[in-house]
Amino acid sequence: xxxxxxxxxxxxxxxxxxxxxxxxxxxxxxxxxxxxxxxxxxxxxxxxxxxxxxxxxxxxxxxxxxxxxxxxxxxxxxxxxxxxxxxxxxxxxxxxxxxxxxxxxxxxxxxxxxxxxxxxxxxxxxxxxxxxxxxxxxxxxxxxxxxxxxxxxxxxxxxxxxxxxxxxxxxxxxxxxxxxxxxxxxxxxxxxxxxxxxxxxxxxxxxxxx
Amino acid sequence: xxxxxxxxxxxxxxxxxxxxxxxxxxxxxxxxxxxxxxxxxxxxxxxxxxxxxxxxxxxxxxxxxxxxxxxxxxxxxxxxxxxxxxxxxxxxxxxxxxxxxxxxxxxxxxxxxxxxxxxxxxxxxxxxxxxxxxxxxxxxxxxxxxxxxxxxxxxxxxxxxxxxxxxxxxxxxxxxxxxxxxxxxxxxxxxxxxxxxxxxxxxxxxxxxx
Amino acid sequence: xxxxxxxxxxxxxxxxxxxxxxxxxxxxxxxxxxxxxxxxxxxxxxxxxxxxxxxxxxxxxxxxxxxxxxxxxxxxxxxxxxxxxxxxxxxxxxxxxxxxxxxxxxxxxxxxxxxxxxxxxxxxxxxxxxxxxxxxxxxxxxxxxxxxxxxxxxxxxxxxxxxxxxxxxxxxxxxxxxxxxxxxxxxxxxxxxxxxxxxxxxxxxxxxxx
Amino acid sequence: xxxxxxxxxxxxxxxxxxxxxxxxxxxxxxxxxxxxxxxxxxxxxxxxxxxxxxxxxxxxxxxxxxxxxxxxxxxxxxxxxxxxxxxxxxxxxxxxxxxxxxxxxxxxxxxxxxxxxxxxxxxxxxxxxxxxxxxxxxxxxxxxxxxxxxxxxxxxxxxxxxxxxxxxxxxxxxxxxxxxxxxxxxxxxxxxxxxxxxxxxxxxxxxxxx
DNA sequence: GATGAATGAGTGTTCATTCAT
DNA sequence: AATGAATGAACACTCATTCAT
Numbered sequence: 017x018x019x020x021x022x023x024x025x026x027x028x029x030x031x032x033x034x035x036x037x038x039x040x041x042x043x044x045x046x047x048x049x050x051x052x053x054x055x056x057x058x059x060x061x062x063x064x065x066x067x068x069x070x071x072x073x074x075x076x077x078x079x080x081x082x083x084x085x086x087x088x089x090x091x092x093x094x095x096x097x098x099x100x101x102x103x104x105x106x107x108x109x110x111x112x113x114x115x116x117x118x119x120x121x122x123x124x125x126x127x128x129x130x131x132x133x134x135x136x137x138x139x140x141x142x143x144x145x146x147x148x149x150x151x152x153x154x155x156x157x158x159x160x161x162x163x164x165x166x167x168x169x170x171x172x173x174x175x176x177x178x179x180x181x182x183x184x185x186x187x188x189x190x191x192x193x194x195x196x197x198x199x200x201x202x203x204x205x206x207x208x209x210x211x212x213x214x215x216x217x218x219x220x221x222x223x224x225x226x
Numbered sequence: 227x228x229x230x231x232x233x234x235x236x237x238x239x240x241x242x243x244x245x246x247x248x249x250x251x252x253x254x255x256x257x258x259x260x261x262x263x264x265x266x267x268x269x270x271x272x273x274x275x276x277x278x279x280x281x282x283x284x285x286x287x288x289x290x291x292x293x294x295x296x297x298x299x300x301x302x303x304x305x306x307x308x309x310x311x312x313x314x315x316x317x318x319x320x321x322x323x324x325x326x327x328x329x330x331x332x333x334x335x336x337x338x339x340x341x342x343x344x345x346x347x348x349x350x351x352x353x354x355x356x357x358x359x360x361x362x363x364x365x366x367x368x369x370x371x372x373x374x375x376x377x378x379x380x381x382x383x384x385x386x387x388x389x390x391x392x393x394x395x396x397x398x399x400x401x402x403x404x405x406x407x408x409x410x411x412x413x414x415x416x417x418x419x420x421x422x423x424x425x426x427x428x429x430x431x432x433x434x435x436x
Numbered sequence: 437x438x439x440x441x442x443x444x445x446x447x448x449x450x451x452x453x454x455x456x457x458x459x460x461x462x463x464x465x466x467x468x469x470x471x472x473x474x475x476x477x478x479x480x481x482x483x484x485x486x487x488x489x490x491x492x493x494x495x496x497x498x499x500x501x502x503x504x505x506x507x508x509x510x511x512x513x514x515x516x517x518x519x520x521x522x523x524x525x526x527x528x529x530x531x532x533x534x535x536x537x538x539x540x541x542x543x544x545x546x547x548x549x550x551x552x553x554x555x556x557x558x559x560x561x562x563x564x565x566x567x568x569x570x571x572x573x574x575x576x577x578x579x580x581x582x583x584x585x586x587x588x589x590x591x592x593x594x595x596x597x598x599x600x601x602x603x604x605x606x607x608x609x610x611x612x613x614x615x616x617x618x619x620x621x622x623x624x625x626x627x628x629x630x631x632x633x634x635x636x637x638x639x640x641x642x643x644x645x646x
Numbered sequence: 647x648x649x650x651x652x653x654x655x656x657x658x659x660x661x662x663x664x665x666x667x668x669x670x671x672x673x674x675x676x677x678x679x680x681x682x683x684x685x686x687x688x689x690x691x692x693x694x695x696x697x698x699x700x701x702x703x704x705x706x707x708x709x710x711x712x713x714x715x716x717x718x719x720x721x722x723x724x725x726x727x728x729x730x731x732x733x734x735x736x737x738x739x740x741x742x743x744x745x746x747x748x749x750x751x752x753x754x755x756x757x758x759x760x761x762x763x764x765x766x767x768x769x770x771x772x773x774x775x776x777x778x779x780x781x782x783x784x785x786x787x788x789x790x791x792x793x794x795x796x797x798x799x800x801x802x803x804x805x806x807x808x809x810x811x812x813x814x815x816x817x818x819x820x821x822x823x824x825x826x827x828x829x830x831x832x833x834x835x836x837x838x839x840x841x842x843x844x845x846x847x848x849x850x851x852x853x854x855x856x
Numbered sequence: 857g858a859t860g861a862a863t864g865a866g867t868g869t870t871c872a873t874t875c876a877t
Numbered sequence: 878a879a880t881g882a883a884t885g886a887a888c889a890c891t892c893a894t895t896c897a898t
Contacts, residue, residue, distance in 0.1 A: 023879080041252060042346075045872060056873080058879050066872065135345070136252070173403070173412045174419070180398060181391065188390060193383075202383045209384070212426030213419040233861075255889060266890080268862050276889065443882075462671060462766070465868060476869080478883050486868065555765070556672070593823070593832045594839070600818060601811065608810060613803070622803045629804070632846030633839040653858080675893060686894080688858050696893065 024062045026052040031069050035129050040070055041136035070137050074130040077123040078142065084119060085146065088112040089153040096160050110207070117203055120186060121196035131187050143183060150179035181210065234272050236262040241279050245339055250280055251346035280347050284340040287333040288352060294329060295356065298322040299363040306370050320417070327413055330396060331406035341397050353393060360389035391420065444482050446472040451489050455549050460490055461556035490557050494550040497543040498562065504539060505566065508532040509573040516580050530627065537623055540606060541616035551607050563603060570599035601630070654692050656682040661699050665759050670700055671766035700767050704760040707753040708772065714749060715776065718742040719783040726790050740837070747833055750816060751826035761817050773813060780809035811840065 030052035034043045045066060049056050063069040092109075120127050134140045154175045162169040170178070185206050193199045240262035244253045255276055259266050273279040302319075330337050344350045364385050372379040380388070395416050403409045450472035454463045465486055469476050483489040512529075540547050554560045574595050582589040590598070605626050613619045660682035664673045675696060679686050693699040722739075750757050764770045784805045792799040800808070815836050823829045 039345075044870080046870080055880050057875080057881075060873070060875095061878065135249070171415070173408075174415050176402070177395075177398060177412070177416055178419075181394075184391075184394065185387075188387065192386070202387070205381070205384055206387055209388075209423040209426065211423075213421075213423040215422070254887080256887080265863055267864070267892085270890070271861060459765070464866085466866085475884050477871085477885065480869070481882060555669075591835070594835055596822070597815075597818060597832070597836055598839075601814075604814065605807075608807065612806070618803075622807070625801070625804050626807055629808075629843040629846065631843075633841075633843040636839065636842030674891080676891080685859050687860075687896080690894070690896095691857060 023052070023054055023058055027054060027059055027062060027069070028073060032073055032125060032129070035070060035073070035133050036125060039133045039135055040066075040140075045069075067137050070129070070134070070139065074126050074134070074139060077119075077126045078130050078139070081116070081119060081127075082145075082149075084116060085149060088116070089149070093153070093156060093160075096157060110204070113203065113207065114200060117186070117189075117200060118196065120190065121199065124190070124194070128190050132191060143187060146183045147176070147180050150182055151176050154179050178210075178214070233262070233264055233268055237264060237269055237272060237279070238283060242283055242335060242339070245280060245283070245343050246335065249343045249345055250276075250350075255279075277347050280339070280344070280349070284336050284344070284349060287329075287336045288340050288349070291326070291329060291337075292355075292359075294326060295359060298326070299359070303363070303366060303370075306367060320414070323413065323417065324410060327396070327399075327410060328406065330400065331409060334400070334404070338400050342401060353397060356393045357386070357390050360392055361386050364389050388420070388424070395420075443472070443474055443478060447474060447479055447482060447489070448493060452493055452545055452549070455490060455493070455553050456545065459553045459555055460486075460560075465489075487557050490549070490554070490559070494546050494554070494559060497539075497546045498550050498559070501536070501539060501547075502565075502569075504536060505569060508536070509569070513573070513576060513580075516577060530624070533623065533627065534620060536606070537609075537620060538616065540610065541619060544610070544614070548610050552611060563607060566603045567596070567600050570602055571596050574599050598630075598634070653682075653684055653688055657684060657689055657692060657699070658703060662703055662755060662759070665700060665703070665763050666755060669763045669765060670696075670770075675699075697767050700759070700764070700769065704756050704764070704769060707749075707756045708760050708769070711746070711749060711757070712775075712779075714746060715779060718746070719779070723783070723786060723790075726787060740834070743833065743837065744830060747816070747819075747830060748826065750820065751829060754820070754824070758820050762821060773817060776813045777806070777810050780812055781806050784809050808840075808844070815840075 027048065030048045031043075033051070034048045038044075043066075045056060045059060048069075049059050059069065063072060092112075095108075130139050130142050134142060154170075155172075158170045158175060185203065189199045189202060193202060237258065240258045241253075244258045244261070248254075253276075255266065255269060258279075259269050269279070273282060302322075305318075340349050340352050344352060365382075368380050368385060395413065399409045399412060403412060447468065450468045451463075453471070454468045458464075463486075465479060466476065468489075469479050479489070483492060512532075515528075550559050550562050554562060574590075575592075578590045578595060605623065609619045609622060613622060657678065660678045661673075663681065664678045668674075673696075675686060675689060678699075679689050689699065693702060722742075725738075760769050760772050764772060784800075785802075788800045788805060815833065819829045819832060823832060
């Protein structure tokens with residue numbers, strides 16, 4: 017009974033290391049088993065195939081993150097719709113972002129796997145998924161705002177790109193900064209930077225011509 | 227004689243397609259040859275090995291791009307150093323960026339290969355290379371500007387991230403927009419967006435409080 | 437369970453045959469597997485690579501032979517040093533040589549492999565190794581004898597050549613005489629022959645001028 | 647016309663080097679051509695195939711050596727038959743051997759090729775051939791001598807081994823001593839050594855007890 | 857005389873996966 | 878629950894050789 021968990025978790029640990037080092041495609045099941053001190057057959061007792069092994073590492077945190085993100089976006093849309101007014105207090109936003117960041121950093125390696133080492137598996141489009149979700153949100157949001165301020169909307173590409181950038185910030189931190197505290201500070205600065213860009217699109221048109 | 231160019235270019239075309247579809251690592255030389263209607267030996271008459279085949283597709287445009295970028299950065303630094311004043315006319319910048327964009331779009335597929343399909347080859351760090359060059363440039367530039375306006379500099383992470391963003395814009399266009407004309411318009415908007423962020427860091431402190 | 441030994445020993449038998457026929461370099465693993473009635477993958481379950489397969493056949497007997505030889509030489513040197521006198525009874529020598537011969541003939545094919553079919557593997561210098569060990573021994577021995585009989589020593593080339601010849605006798609038997617009994621008789625004659633040559637060098641100087 | 651010879655001799659020189667370094671089997675025609683600065687097609691204009699290329703290097707000296715050896719053996723047999731008496735003057739022998747040695751050293755590399763690097767070609771049995779010729783000679787010679795001195799003959803193995811030894815002396819020199827002068831001195835010593843052994847078999851029974 | 861192009865079978869090796877025990 | 882054995886297709890790459898030009 018203790019062996020059972022042992023073998024499975026030894027395999028998961030070994031797999032995590034191997035996937036981290038070589039990425040999904042280049043990872044060798046042979047190697048994973050060898051480093052776990054276990055035979056190939058054992059692996060196939062616990063996992064259906066290579067992809068299932070990878071999924072066992074990343075699927076749960078990934079789904080949780082999706083939910084966190086969804087609920088955050090839902091909330092924001094409700095807020096904007098309710099007050100029918102543009103936000104100028106971003107405190108809530110920052111809180112939401114920090115919650116995301118915190119969750120990601122609690123599963124640091126898993127998210128690195130899913131976001132940067134999953135090429136070849138069914139998770140290879142995960143970043144695209146998050147971008148797509150974010151894009152849908154921003155599409156709604158900007159339309160709402162445009163309606164409110166009676167100014168032209170961002171075009172589709174810009175909405176997409178801004179969403180991409182938003183997600184990319186997380187990916188970039190994940191690959192460049194191991195400390196959560198440091199990551200949060202970087203995040204604040206980049207968000208600030210992007211806020212300036214964002215605001216520029218809605219209110220600052222005159223700004224340039226000064 | 228007519229076969230000469232034929233076979234080699236058939237191989238290059240077939241290789242381009244295969245690398246595009248599967249990426250460097252997963253591409254099969256067998257497959258490339260089969261699709262080119264040629265035996266494996268023929269490939270090895272024209273190319274030293276798999277990497278040489280890939281390099282034959284991307285190396286030249288890549289090097290040219292490096293040169294274009296370098297000369298652009300050199301010019302900009304000379305300008306800023308000379309006038310000892312912050313630029314507020316970005317016309318030259320836009321021209322330079324458009325030159326880059328134009329070159330990239332003339333070798334659309336090659337740059338997609340080198341920037342997004344080169345994992346496993348010696349070109350896998352090409353994006354990082356461009357980011358590093360840009361980062362070095364921005365480091366110098368922001369130091370210069372800080373000195374001029376007597377305001378604090380951007381920290382290292384921000385300089386790195388902005389550089390990353392700058393390069394990522396090109397990579398993103400390359401993977402999302404086939405038309406050069408459309409890409410140019412997207413580019414202008416994104417640059418504008420980032421410019422707002424950038425300016426916010428140097429002069430906007432007062433701006434925000436208006 | 438019964439298959440376990442079967443496949444591995446079928447592979448070893450098939451490998452022995454193939455290496456015997458074609459030598460290490462020219463031997464084909466595909467062929468070895470085919471003749472063993474097994475797939476290539478099976479071979480790589482039991483052996484790391486081609487060299488490991490070859491080593492599995494020859495390494496152990498080779499090392500044992502090295503030890504036998506070393507202990508024989510050590511003994512002989514101790515004897516000569518102790519009695520400070522030239523041997524004129526070669527009974528012990530013959531016994532030692534016969535022990536060697538016996539061991540070699542118990543692993544007849546393995547030694548043929550290592551001594552005459554190992555070109556291209558890490559065992560290709562095995563003959564040289566035995567010659568070198570023998571040479572070192574004879575160098576010491578002749579120096580000792582020269583000191584005792586106060587006559588000039590053999591020069592380096594002769595010591596090397598005699599050592600080479602000594603080893604070559606075994607190699608020659610191995611490739612020309614399958615029966616151990618016959619080999620022993622040949623060995624006695626050749627040793628006798630060489631003894632005459634050897635003695636000629638130490639005591640017979642006057643002999644020639646008669 | 648000068649190019650003609652040029653190309654062919656460049657190829658031969660390059661081939662000699664390659665065969666020397668890697669042996670017949672492992673030598674690469676590709677490589678030979680590349681080092682000669684010539685294409686593969688050119689090689690096949692001058693030489694039928696790999697073996698023909700090798701033969702072009704070694705066949706002539708090899709045949710000449712066979713003739714020299716034959717005529718030497720024929721002479722010796724005629725002498726022994728004529729005088730019906732055992733030789734005790736080996737001056738002629740030494741002269742013959744030195745002639746052989748001289749010829750070999752004038753074609754040093756070619757004989758190294760044929761005697762030690764020809765495995766895989768039709769010349770791989772050249773050493774065996776020389777041994778066989780020598781063996782046949784010694785068989786006749788010892789029979790003759792036995793008849794004269796009325797003592798028992800050497801057995802077949804010994805005749806073979808002595809012949810092998812005789813030839814091996816040349817092969818050994820060829821691989822261990824580049825200078826002809828030095829080789830000759832070594833040769834004299836080794837011949838002396840073997841002579842003692844040889845004489846021991848016919849007349850020395852008494853000799854030892856003097 | 858010699859080139860440049862091409863063949864096609866061959867090499868050792870690795871892979872994810874399966875399955876009887 | 879896990880092992881040890883085995884599969885068979887795939888991999889990048891090398892080879893001696895051929896031949897139209």
